Amino acid sequence: MKKFNSLLTMFAAVVIGFTSCVDGNDNPTPPVVPGEDDVLRVESNITSNTTWETGKTYVLGGRIAVTSGNTLTIQPGVIVKGEVGSGSNATALIIARGAKIDAQGTATSPIIFTTVADEIAPGQIASPNLEPDLSGLWGGLIVLGNAKASLAGDVTETQIEGIPPSDTNGLYGGSDDADNSGVLKYISIRHGGANIGEGNEINGLTLGGVGSGTVIENVEVIANQDDGIEWFGGAVSVKNALVWNAGDDGLDTDQAWSGTMDNFIVLCGSETDHALEIDGPEGSFNAAHTLKNGTVKGNNVAELGDFRDGARGTFENIYFFNFANPADTDGRGDFSLSGDKTLATFADGSLKFANLEITLAEGVELSAVFKNGTAAHATSVAAGENTVGADKTAFASTWSWAAAAGAISDL
Template sequence: MKKLFVSALAVLALGFTSCIEDDDTPIVIEEVTNNYNNNGGDDNDDACIVKSGGIAVNETWTADKCYILDRKVVVQEGVTLTIEPGTIIKGRAGTGSLSSALIVARGGMLIAEGTTSQPIIFTSEADNIAIGETAGTNLDENNIGLWGGIIVLGNATSSLSGDVTEKQIEGIPASDTFGLYGPGDGGAIDDQNSGIIRYVSIRHGGSLLGEGNEINGLTLGGVGSGTTLDHIEVIANKDDGIEFFGGTVSASNLLVWAQGDDGIDIDEAYSGTITNAIVALGVNSDHALEIDGPAGSINGACVIQDLTLIGNGSLNSEYADYRDNAQIASNNIYAYGFGDESDVELDNDGVATNYNSGLISFSDWEIVLPTAVTAVEDIFVNKATTVTVTGFGSEATAVSSGANTVGADASVLSWTFAISTGGISL
């Protein structure tokens, strides 16, 4: 193993700035050869670069190397990290403060633009995937929580509890101020551009930071509409697949498979549009969709459309839970493979009231009925204690398997690991 130490000038450029308070040591770049290949032979020149700490100047990660995230790697304000197509990034195992994650702080930018044949892959260090490959052989959808995940933060409008202007993202300790999202003192930047994430696969993440506090596969806090989120896959994350905390960014062509909690989670008045997505539940999954609303006085509604939801059968995980003042239009949803007890749920009086007033709306749901369910309306359940609703479930139609006219276009997601390996059945 050989270690490459940056020069004194580079140490100053790459060292932590005042926004990174939990570690004031410079970055050490460690090149590891012949450790990350499938045959283990000495003739393999594969090399991995270990990254830890703050990125303070623009840099590019290239596909002829793999990269190891050792604890938190932070793209700081005013800095761009570019990742070439086909690059493999591996997160090192660790919990608590040792959890690994790639974090784009407010004002930073990530340009991670893969292709259908050369996706950018974030995975665990335990994955035996080698440079030039798109899949390893030793991990599957049941290997969860082996590293952290990707977190992107911005200054777009977010409805935060107590009407504060900024908040610490979940999964990052409060002492790490690079974890803040929301407008802050400078006001909302709703069209902010935090970069491009396209043709990116995120696998085996969600390491534990504390009791009940894991990192999502992709966490988006206050991200602006200038950001591009397109063709993103999250597999086997211990917590949620993708979670939106406020912000105005839209996202398209998403696939989440075998997450430990919710597939797509929305909170704090997220007000973008999610188009063409597949959520396939695994043995550890809870809801396909969990929808929360504003936490403060700022209202905001989002749209989700053209989704396919695939259940986990007799495990009876839920289609969707609408909670906490949710405000959303849910259109063109196809669902199948769920259990007899799975439901689409209005969780309380507030969301029942929002449904009655049109702040929550449904259109064109098509559902393959579970064995013991005889009427599609029975899947739609109002759990409010004092507010009644009329017509909830009338927006849905029972269909035979494969006879759907709505849902995701899976053909454009054929590049994903989940579909290309036959991991999920469509």
């Protein structure tokens, strides 16, 4: 009933007459409805350097791309709202290869990406009308770059998932691992993950071939129908990330991403599949990434982690709790290596684990959760006595909805 009521709110919000549009030269056209000139509608791709200003709300009227050679600057406190839609009508903001985003919110004035059904206004942190588990109401934020990715057939570029092949702004990949797609700081992305086709949803934050010159810090993704954050190759690093109520995976890595995720929190929701899904390379190019200093709270359904298809990387200083007994959930609630390729990378040291801690459900053995020999790198600890995990002070209630809602108070 809670989600049904929220959906009624969503449809009511769709009929609101949002005003004005941006012409790509920082010049909003005159508002259609007097008195609403702080709500600006964006209908077409951004083809010149453009600034979205503090105190204003920008409504994405479709799939909007910042095209190559151009920079979109988003000032602190801006709210970006995507129209409701799925399939070819799914809304999203795409930073195409060769373009940049300069979205630097602050600890007291974050930049919020959400749905048009959300009644949130500049200066607010929590939605006044939507629950933090309502997903799929718009697309998400997609950043694409020229860094290397391990792609099937050893091609150097491909189309990002969630964007139709007809839109060439969805291409990513190349040879420049130092590529710079801009800056994301103090960002909250909410209620996204619209489905454009069977098994083809948009992630909250998608990073495709993004280079190490890009800065991403202090980001949260809330109630996304697909993954919270997904990396497709690239070399970008991320610091201080929180995912709450992902519909599929919390953090998902693919195609030989080679950066570092440092200080993260995953709060599994009722539909979360894996807290961590780690995939191996798809072509001959190999690289490894690092996930460290993380806290993962389960939901009695999700798996802690699934490492697949020759996964590589280092995973250290991660604390897990509130997961179910795998024996009671048909094998859910475990930390596993899937397939011979992954068993081989674990055996040869290309896949490494260190300092994994967990508070086990009563009567559960460590080896029943950490499968395939990974229990050698894990320790059982009592609740509240973990010595590793995330530093939750990075997620202040002045910018993070999860913190303001008390969702991280027990970490």
